[in-house]
Amino acid sequence: MSTSTIVAGALWLVALWRLPSIRHSHKQRSLALTLAALAAAMTFEVPQVRDAVNAAVGADVRLPPLLKHLLGVTSAAYLLDFVIAVVRPQGLAGRTRLVAAGVTLPLMLAFYALANWTPGGPIRLGEGRGALFPILYMAVFTLYIGIAMVVATWLFLGGVRHSRALLGKAGLGLLGLGTLLGSMYALQRIVFVTVHLSTGTNYPDLENLLSTTFKQSAILSIALGVCLPPLSVAVDYVAAWSTLRRLRPLWAQLAEAAPYVVLASSVRRRRIPFRLERCVIEIEDACLALREYVSVDVYARAQKFVRQEAVDAQGSDAVAEACWLRIAVQRARSGERLRGVEYPPLGVTGRDRASELSWLRTVARAYLSSPVVAEFSRQEQRAIFHAQGDSERVSSYEK
Incomplete structure (x- = not known):
């Protein structure tokens, strides 16, 4: 030839x-x-x-x-x-x-x-x-x-x-x-x-x-x-398909706690880039809505706890955000919305596209599988339980 x-x-x-x-x-x-x-x-x-x-x-x-x-x-x-x-x-x-x-x-x-x-x-x-x-x-x-x-x-x-x-x-x-x-x-x-x-x-x-x-x-x-x-x-x-697959579990958790952020229109499965864009928007909207269930004090405690657990400095902020998001989701299920307090900042704000996706992937991974996030959530739940118990004992004593 x-x-x-x-x-x-x-x-x-x-x-x-x-x-x-x-x-x-x-x-x-x-x-x-x-x-x-x-x-x-x-x-x-x-x-x-x-x-x-x-x-x-x-x-x-x-x-x-x-x-x-x-x-x-x-x-x-x-x-x-x-x-x-x-x-x-x-x-x-x-x-x-x-x-x-x-x-x-x-x-x-x-x-x-x-x-x-x-x-x-x-x-x-x-x-x-x-x-x-x-x-x-x-x-x-x-x-x-x-x-x-x-x-x-x-x-x-x-x-x-x-x-x-x-x-x-x-x-x-x-x-x-x-x-x-x-x-x-x-x-x-x-x-x-x-x-x-x-x-x-x-x-x-x-x-x-x-x-x-x-x-x-x-x-x-x-x-x-x-x-x-x-x-x-x-x-x-x-790459978009891989990122979407990693973010979907986080999206499911946040969307369950704040279902009103999910858009009603459906998207065909093969439109992966568009589905990723929509997933990112809905996650960010859910984070914005869930801030109303926690105060900045929770975020400060999360940052302190993350530092104590010697989390890598590069990912510590994302792990701290996953911590307060876990608490916010738990409180959203019981309807404990806070008023008149300062809310946590959103770590995704002000980032370019690549940094935004990298941040959300880190937050999703920490939210779903980090033992630090799970332990912080347990400690917060115990603190709330003890606070409620003390309040009930004081109320019973006053009667």
């Missing part, structure tokens, strides 16, 4: 994978069409396909190279459209890009039809009226590909700074590397044509090696870069 066959097969796999997203958004449509055009272009480099097309229309027509180049220009146009949609949503030279592609494709067709191609290569000078048209054809094709790849490289590598996810950064970096290699492909074509025009010397083996290497490396880098952002989405989805 040839390298071109492997590259074309890999591209078709990626293209078919992304094809259903063609209806989702403008950038997804541009990406799907980029991959489809690239896969089709590389298909004409597969020896069996090239030979079949030449056998059908005649080798003198040289149809496979023309179709490959036209599809290459089309894929470059869609790739540029995609990166602009991702990095510059406000747009960038939309009319200029449309005119450039609209002029390039007809000129390539015209120059290709007028050229007097030779079996040994695309460039030939000094033999008949069509001697210059191969040069013009390759100049138009290379100029468009080169400019498109340079602009795409600038945008992709610039977008790496603004991507928040690690896999997203890696994906944009690989796409930028692919377009940079595409720029090198165009540059080496220009260099070899310039050397041929100025000296009449050809280096067909070296030109073919560099051209194939840059082209295939660029395409594979772009294909791999396209796969990483969806993988980043999958990683985020799994």
